[in-house]
Amino acid sequence: MEAVEQSMTDDAALRVVPKPMRKLVEEGLRNAIVTGRFSPGQHLPDRMLCELFGASRSVVREAVRLLEAEGLITTIPNRGPFVSFLSAAEAVQVYEVRGVLEALAGEGFAIRASDAERAELRQIYEQLARMPPDADREALLGIKQNFYEVLLRGCRNPLVARMLESIINRNTRLRATSLSDPGRLAHTVAEIRRVVEAIEARDPEGAWEACRFHVRRAAAVALRILREREEAAALARE
Template structure:
């Protein structure tokens, strides 16, 4: 009789308290529960999150690496304030990487990738219609992930992921602006149309045009000081 061995299946660990607190704080900043410049007092956060000071400090340090929190001398951590120059640099990086990814996707994407991109756009449209801006952010990230992976740009996607929090911070600002839903979906459909038609240059140009358009919207809103009001609507 053969000996019975225990299962080799690796059980997925449950989410840790730190990870859960991090998710809560990140979402609270993106949804403008905490506004740019707000002080983040450890004791108050311990009470609101129901966790200890060690967890809060670890979360704040992590959010600082993501660019959502900054520490000021003699004041402590605050919600980072978006500035026009940093935003412009992020959009420059996006335009370069997303343009290359769209071009590569047009060369390599199979039918499954295209169907996945189509599904993302349809769900983004539905989220805009429902004014569910949290879902818009998540689904837009999913769209780009599919595009980068479809173009076999794995390292480039890792770079984008390192900027995801800052990108979503800006996205929370721009998607709440007037008529952005219709424009954004139309621009993404133009990218997809070029990918489907196997037109690498057209896909690259459409992707860059999409980023340049949203960069101009962000620049205008930031220069006019609209960040707080629009981010409140984004929640």
């Protein structure tokens, strides 16, 4: 019988082994897209990716396929992979899903996180609250990424963590611009405070609501910006 015991995943997790090439390419490419080094609509011919990462086509193609499944890349048959656009319609969907998953994560954190994790979250919140209103967008984004990292770790639900992470990757660029929208920071801080307070009070329902509220607000700002942009682009085309 060639079955394997439950310990599969444990073994895999414990094993310390140099990351396989394909993972490096995957991460590098994801990073390049999420941080905007490759811009939406850009063509990514595999020859280029091969020499960029020093990997072979097979490895590059596996990585591209994965990012395609995550929605970061759109492949046109016989034309190859392109960095995905995020249309306003798609952004609506992204925010809907992000809303419920983030709420679930917040709820789980309120129930299951350790005291140390609660403290970490509070600390990151304090850091955010201290930022000046005209702070650098990348700095803000970095702090919020930390916030999510702790949240996803503490919610004790790796599945939610993975799905939410992928969703967030998809709209990181948009978040960066909406985070630095004038006047948005103060609201963000207030919304995050509600989340942190509910979590400290070990109030799952409160955390759920606070998270959903935060995402809804963020969505409103982001969609306004995105629609303005799309209108401007439509006008420019005429």
